[in-house]
Amino acid sequence: MDIYLPIAELSQNVFVLFAMGAAVGFISGLFGVGGGFLLTPLLIFSGIPSAVAVATAASHIIASSTSGMLSYWRRRLIDVKLAGVLLIGGVSGSSLGVWLFDLLEGAGQLDLVVSFGYLFFLGSIGSLMLIESVKAMLATRRGKPVPTRRPGQHTWVHGLPLKMRFKRSKLYVSAIPVLGLGLGIGVLGTLLGIGGGFILVPAMIYLLRVPTSIVVGTSLLQIVFTMATASVLHAVSNQSVDVVLALTLMVGGVIGAQFGAQFGLKLRGEQLRALLGLLVLAVAVRFAFQLVVPPPDVYSLTRIAGAGP
């Protein structure tokens, strides 16, 4: 059964879209990520114009992150002040991202930047995750204790000025890296159609030294709001958000996420991280191929908006 997507202006099989949403939802429930890094490429490869794919994936990330965020909220595992400062950076980043997005689309280089962005960020994060988790697995097998983070340890980040106190996270750090992190995630999220949780979570743990228990909920809150801003900005500036596509994906995604989360309870932390690392790396490799392998057709068409009826 095909469904007509009014903004993308083409028909897609509703079951394929639903399955795609469910599969990505399963992954996001399993690993506790938004799943944008999988969904956006999947949509692009299935023939949805990249502008629509990126803009619509943002709303899917909101849906899949909201239920997680609410459950952390109920357990009071969110540092609202930290999320607020991240958000100030995030909202500015989103605006910057949408501006860049329109600029690149006009110049015909959006696909290239999206490919490079995925290759670079997914490639590096994926490799890091994989290496770290394999080391952890080997260490446990040899019976050695896994080295844990020492709470008192400081990095260069803690030497910066403009310090703020975040009570919930028991942190006293400069606002600059927090704002910068939010800004970076905002730009990336808007430009690449990803929530950025897989970058934000490690950055908060290793760079800011936020306690692990607080990290996931706080990053989810930040992602929901950054992606909400991105959705609205995309809708206003390039009219690329397809509500029918978004809804179909969301329904699949929300259901898939629940099964993913249940399945995730059966796996150990480092196994999960290794799997996620492999997955992230696979997507990066797919983009690398696209950049290097000769395209089936070196020509492509883009319709300039506004010239239509």
Place this chain on the structure above:
Amino acid sequence: MRRTCAALALLSACLASPARAESLAVSLTTDTIHIGSNFVGADIVLFGIIGRDAATVSRSRPYDLVVTITGPRQTIVVRRKQRVLGVWVNTDSRTFHGVPGYYAAITNRPLQDIASEAAIVANRLDAAAVVAGTPSEPPAGAEVDAARDTRRPGDDFEQSLIRLKSRAGLYRMNAAGVQFLGQGMFRADARLPANTPVGRYQADVFLFNDGTLLSRASQSFTVVKVGFEQRTYDLAYTEPLLYGLLVVLLAVLAGWIGGVVFRRE
């Protein structure tokens, strides 16, 4: 109404040709195509009649018909990738202003056997002629070839535009799409794919005999989104802020409902 139109067309065709060439009256089976949520494309059928009377010259050869369907005009950028430092990058481009978003040429036998090159170019009877006749501009700094319009089959950008549009099902050639039903009546069948653009379409019918254009007629129709699809599209373009907020609200609601329904703790 449609009958009146046909009668009027017939009348004007008669008046316009004192040499008593054949007249041509055509009618489409529909004048509006609706795009709803289950739209997977549409078939359009054009019926016509070749009018002859006692004064019409007798023809030794059979008639030929060319039906072209031209969709709404679009501005399209054709980009070409080249390998730069091992990576495939869009390097040059050309912008076509007012190229049809949909184009079909339907004939009763191969076009080359019906009309001369000059007639094909003059009446825009194939996609190459249509694209070559569209004003286009290379990006600033590139050389402009002034004599380009007359050249066939067109350069790489023009050919690629046609190839990619054809692959998307938006440019079509059908050398067996016109059927003669007897007594001067004929029908032409065309297919609009699911990704066909919204807007005004024109069907032009050309009657040929032995390579000579005898008569032509045209009829237009529109493709519109209806109901939910139309309202969604309108809202996205006229009230983008409201539309964006609605999408966000829907997403939050979906996430919240999912969380409540499958609550685990």
